Structure formats: C-alpha cells, structure tokens
Amino acid sequence: MIYKAKKSYFDLKDDENFIAFSDPAKHRKLTDGRSIEITEPPKSLIKHLQSAESKKQLKEGK
Amino acid sequence: MATNFQSRSDVQVILGTAASSAKAVGTAHAEGDTWHKLQVIDYNIEHASAPIDVAPSRSGIYGQVESQGHHRPDTQMYEVTLTMRGTTTAVLQSCLSLFGTPSSAAVLDPSDNTGDMTHGIANASQFTIVFANAGSDKATNNDVVMKGCFATSMVLRQDVGTNGGEMVVETTFVTAYQPSEENLNPTSPTVDEGSPRNIFDLGTSTIDGVALTLNNFEISITRPLARVHFQPTSASFDPNGYVQTGPYEVTGSITAKRDDAINDIADHIKGDSAGIPLALVDSTSANLNISCPKIMIDNSKPEVSDFLLQTIPFRAFAAKGADQETNTIISITIAN
Numbered sequence: 001m002i003y004k005a006k007k008s009y010f011d012l013k014d015d016e017n018f019i020a021f022s023d024p025a026k027h028r029k030l031t032d033g034r035s036i037e038i039t040e041p042p043k044s045l046i047k048h049l050q051s052a053e054s055k056k057q058l059k060e061g062k
Numbered sequence: 063m064a065t066n067f068q069s070r071s072d073v074q075v076i077l078g079t080a081a082s083s084a085k086a087v088g089t090a091h092a093e094g095d096t097w098h099k100l101q102v103i104d105y106n107i108e109h110a111s112a113p114i115d116v117a118p119s120r121s122g123i124y125g126q127v128e129s130q131g132h133h134r135p136d137t138q139m140y141e142v143t144l145t146m147r148g149t150t151t152a153v154l155q156s157c158l159s160l161f162g163t164p165s166s167a168a169v170l171d172p173s174d175n176t177g178d179m180t181h182g183i184a185n186a187s188q189f190t191i192v193f194a195n196a197g198s199d200k201a202t203n204n205d206v207v208m209k210g211c212f213a214t215s216m217v218l219r220q221d222v223g224t225n226g227g228e229m230v231v232e233t234t235f236v237t238a239y240q241p242s243e244e245n246l247n248p249t250s251p252t253v254d255e256g257s258p259r260n261i262f263d264l265g266t267s268t269i270d271g272v273a274l275t276l277n278n279f280e281i282s283i284t285r286p287l288a289r290v291h292f293q294p295t296s297a298s299f300d301p302n303g304y305v306q307t308g309p310y311e312v313t314g315s316i317t318a319k320r321d322d323a324i325n326d327i328a329d330h331i332k333g334d335s336a337g338i339p340l341a342l343v344d345s346t347s348a349n350l351n352i353s354c355p356k357i358m359i360d361n362s363k364p365e366v367s368d369f370l371l372q373t374i375p376f377r378a379f380a381a382k383g384a385d386q387e388t389n390t391i392i393s394i395t396i397a398n
Contacts, residue, residue: 022080022186025163025174034388039166039348039397 002037002052005030009048018045066200075102075144076251078190079155079164088181088239088300090209090246091190097251100152101258103230104145107193107206110240110298112138136292136299140208141236142191148218148229149256150396156233157394159187159213160283161310167351167395170283170310172380172387176212180303181293187212191235197243207242211235212304214287218352218394220261221278227261229350238289238301259396265345267318269357269374270338272326274318277371279342281314281352283392312354312378312392316340320370331362337379351395354378 009030014020018027026036035052077098078091085091112135119126146152150166158164161174164186176187193206217232267276286308289301318324324331330338337356344350357376365371380389 019186021165022084022158023163023165024177024186025161025169026165028173029388032388037167037169037393037395039395 001041002035003030003041003049004033004035004052006048006050009045012048016044017048018042021045068196068198068200072195073105073107074099074192074194075105076192076194076248077155078192078248079158080186080188084184084186085188085190086182087179087185087188087303088210090207091248093247093249095248097192097248098151098155098254099251100144100155100254101147101149101256102144103147105193106142107196108140108142108208108241109198109206110135110242135240137289138240138299139236139238139287139289140241141214141234142208142211143232143234144191146231146233148220148231148258149254150398151252151254151256152231152233153216153218153229153394153396155189156213156216156231159189159211159235160216160233160285162187166397167393169393170312170391171389172309172391174310175306178303179212179287179305181301183303189213189235192246192248194247197245199243203243203245205244205246207244207246208235208237208239209242210237210239210301212237212287215282215284217280217282219278219280220259220264220276222261222276223278228258229260230258236287238304240298257398259344259350263344263346263349264342265347266341266343267316268339268341269316269327269359269376270330272323274316274323274374275321276342277317277319279314279316281312281354281392283310283312285310310391313360314376314378316374316376317365317371318374320364320372324372327359330359331374333359337381340376340378348395348397351393353390353393353395355390356381 112133115132117130157168189211191208196206197204215234219230292299340354340357342352356379360375362374
C-alpha cells in the first residue's frame, strides 16, 4: 500500500515515528510530504498514515 | 608453538543492527542489543593491520633503510563481504546499512543516503559485525568484532543453474575502525529462519513490458565511502567519520533466452537514450517485486550456449522531470 502522513504523524516524537523503527528514509519522505510504499506498516503508526493509492490503483488491486 | 587452529565452519557471523536503538558511529553494539544471525554462506574477515608507506631513497644507494618505512593505520578501510541466502531479512538489513531503510518496500531515490556519519553521532545504518569464534586468541578473545560498519554494495542474484535457483545476497561492508579481538557474546540473536526467494517463483520478468525467459539476473547497488582522516587523540587511529564521495549506482545484468522478445526490445538495445521499465515480480507479488522504472540497456550481446542467450546489462536511473530528485531508481518489495 502507498501511504502519506496524516497531520498527527508530524507531532510524533522520534521514539514513536519511523525513526523508532530504524527507518529514517521513510520518515524523511513522509515529512517532506511525499508518499511511501509499505508492505506492512508498524501497527502503532497506521493511525497516523493515510492511503495515497489512486482510485485506478485501488481498482487494479481488486 | 601453538597447535590450535580455526575451522572455517566454526565461525558464526552475527550482525548488530539498530532495531532497538541507533548506536553512535564508532560504538559497538552491546551484548543485549538487537542482533541478527543471517544465513551467511561465505565471508571474509579482517584483522587490525596497517600498510607501509616508503619514503624516497637517497641517490647513490641501492637498498631501502628501516627509517624509510612508515606504517599508515590512519588510512585503513577494512572491508568484508558477506554472501547470504536471499531471505527478506538479509535483503532489508542490507538496504538499511546501504541506503537507510529496513522495511519493505525498500525504495532508493536520488535523495536517499545514510545520514550523518560523523563519529559519535547516532546512526541507524551503522552495523557491528561479529565473527564469533574467529579470534586468533582462542582462549579468551575468541571473536572478531568490527564496529562502525556501513554497506557500500549489495548484489542480488538468481540463476536457474546454481543454488537451486535461490536468491543470493552479497553485501560488502566497510569500516575505518580497527577490528578487535574480544569475547562478545550477543544475547539471543534473532536467527533468520526465512526462505530465500527463488528464480523459479518469478511470475513476471519484463523489460519495457516485454516478457523475457530468464536464465539469470544480477542487480547491484553500490556507493563509494571514504574515511575522514583520523582523530589525533585516538591510539587506534579512529576516523572522524565517513563521507559518501559519489552517487549510488544501480546496475545489473539479465541473461535471457534469445527469442522474439529480444527482437521486441531491439530499439532499446541499439540505443535510444530513453529509460524503460524493468520488472522482476514473483508469482505472489508481495513476496518479491523488483522494479526499476527507468533503465537503459548497456551494450547487450548475444551469448552462445547450448541454445542462444542474450546478456542484457543495464543501468537504472530516476525518471527525469519535475520530480527527478525524488523519483524511484529501484524499489524492492520483499516478504516471507
């Protein structure tokens, strides 16, 4: 799935965001306003992310 | 005279990584940190050592004098290459140390790097590599410990003719810190029990959408790293850190059956300076999906075997245009 950061992601501390999962690259991309592709997002972060899949991609995935 | 010896098969390779906390560059992971025991099938090891610089000789003599020799431990970069079965953990841990992401999909774009590699600054991509039982002092200091390691290359390889088609990951790590011999027993390393990806599981192998029948493929991601001088107060000539002196280069080679499909991509083989997509996708795409949106074929040639093959070397780029500094060069989705 492709995700973007919700507003709440920006308020997370470094021991809560993707840096805490040793993934500074994904953290940097999210805080730059870019989308990332994640096979399995960390459970604690799911509520701070929103799908960035286009309608076409979602349809193809069905 | 010592009669003890070291068996190659006794050596266990264990990687200290950053799942729990990023260590400062130059600080070894502690026994209780996160350690991975990957499925290493081949390795080399290093020993604290120093090359010699030789000063010029005076004219009129024809031998070199002791005073001309100078050891230079301050310039050393130690390098080890681990060859591993191509499991998810092996691939993603290599991606973490090479370009800073340990989770699928591991995406490399021109903005990626491994951050601040200054001595003493916490960095998640810095690994400690322990070669347990490789220490030359068998009685007390029986491990070789390499701290401050960063990856400089990762090669993913699959071949129908070797290893039963299993993926092999070959990752090269460098450190400017002297390897030590000590007794470091990582507590409960996570044993990698994953199954390697396999070429026989590939469902899609396409260049520019044209399906190829693969014999083998190899993809390399490399970067140059250099040590930054040394700390004058350090007896072991610790560096001030590292700098990346050039871009990541993503190159590779595919060998495919020479058939109509080769004719279908002939224009790109001839050369058109245009990027085309490469996709290597497992029949279950979540298990393995290697995607390079813009490759250019680099001097492809036929290969004569029992039947004809075509070797297709390539180089991957980020797509040009408005987002060229953040467009994907390579994306690796891998699981299970």
